[in-house]
Amino acid sequence: MKLKTLIADDEPLARERLRFLLAGDDEVEVVGECRNGSEVLASLKALRVDVLFLDIQMPGRGGFEVIEQVGAAQMPVTVFVTAHDQYALRAFGVHALDYLTKPVEPERLKAALAQVKKRIVSNTALLNQERLKQVLAELETGDAGTKEYPKRLLVPNGAKDTVVNVQEIEWIEAQDYYSCLHVGAKSFMLRETVKQLANMLDPNRFVRIHRSTIVNMDYVREVAREGRGEGAVILTRGQRLKMSKTGWQNLVVASRRL
Numbered sequence: 080m081k082l083k084t085l086i087a088d089d090e091p092l093a094r095e096r097l098r099f100l101l102a103g104d105d106e107v108e109v110v111g112e113c114r115n116g117s118e119v120l121a122s123l124k125a126l127r128v129d130v131l132f133l134d135i136q137m138p139g140r141g142g143f144e145v146i147e148q149v150g151a152a153q154m155p156v157t158v159f160v161t162a163h164d165q166y167a168l169r170a171f172g173v174h175a176l177d178y179l180t181k182p183v184e185p186e187r188l189k190a191a192l193a194q195v196k197k198r199i200v201s202n203t204a205l206l207n208q209e210r211l212k213q214v215l216a217e218l219e220t221g222d223a224g225t226k227e228y229p230k231r232l233l234v235p236n237g238a239k240d241t242v243v244n245v246q247e248i249e250w251i252e253a254q255d256y257y258s259c260l261h262v263g264a265k266s267f268m269l270r271e272t273v274k275q276l277a278n279m280l281d282p283n284r285f286v287r288i289h290r291s292t293i294v295n296m297d298y299v300r301e302v303a304r305e306g307r308g309e310g311a312v313i314l315t316r317g318q319r320l321k322m323s324k325t326g327w328q329n330l331v332v333a334s335r336r337l
Contacts, residue, residue, distance in 0.1 A: 083255070
């Protein structure tokens with residue numbers, strides 16, 4: 080799974096150098112480049128971004144103004160890039176992971192990427208730890224069958240969050256470090272893995288039919304069997320989703336509960 084990376088710098092040569100250096104890391108994919116703060120804000124709304132290399136001084140909105148508008152808590156992992164080091168203290172004050180000065184040196188960038196990867200892994204581990212605590216707390220209180228599942232999910236979307244009603248989610252597909260929630264004609268990117276969502280949502284309704292796919296049983300129209308246990312699930316809107324042998328077994332178990 081590659082880290083979706085956005086480069087923001089008003090200098091073409093600086094963007095080109097950073098893109099060239101990042102190309103040397105197989106775990107990084109540059110998904111966009113921005114010349115100013117306004118383009119950064121638009122890209123954060125339109126794209127799924129894991130890592131942002133953000134120039135501090137840009138026309139219009141600079142790096143600090145971008146963070147001010149989006150909110151530090153909603154920003155992807157951010158590494159500041161600038162020609163001047165007097166901003167270093169303020170950069171860490173807005174929770175930047177690292178600070179690179181131009182021209183960016185390969186070894187320094189390599190060290191920053193190591194920190195980025197460590198941060199993302201630790202965030203995932205922390206999330207898993209919180210899930211584990213929740214499960215243990217439920218077991219201590221007694222009947223696991225009384226567990227309450229979330230009715231809504233809060234999806235970060237740039238400068239604002241979107242509230243998604245769980246019952247309206249038709250199906251979910253894996254997208255690297257994220258999951259894509261399909262709700263009618265719309266889709267939302269949530270920084271949770273399919274495995275995490277499968278453990279979080281009501282198993283009587285949300286069934287993992289493939290390692291990368293979860294379906295809401297309320298929207299399943301047909302099940303097509305192909306070969307030994309494998310096949311496809313056809314949803315009410317016509318989507319045909321691949322189903323594994325294990326997914327078929329999960330579907331059978333869930334159908335018996337309904």
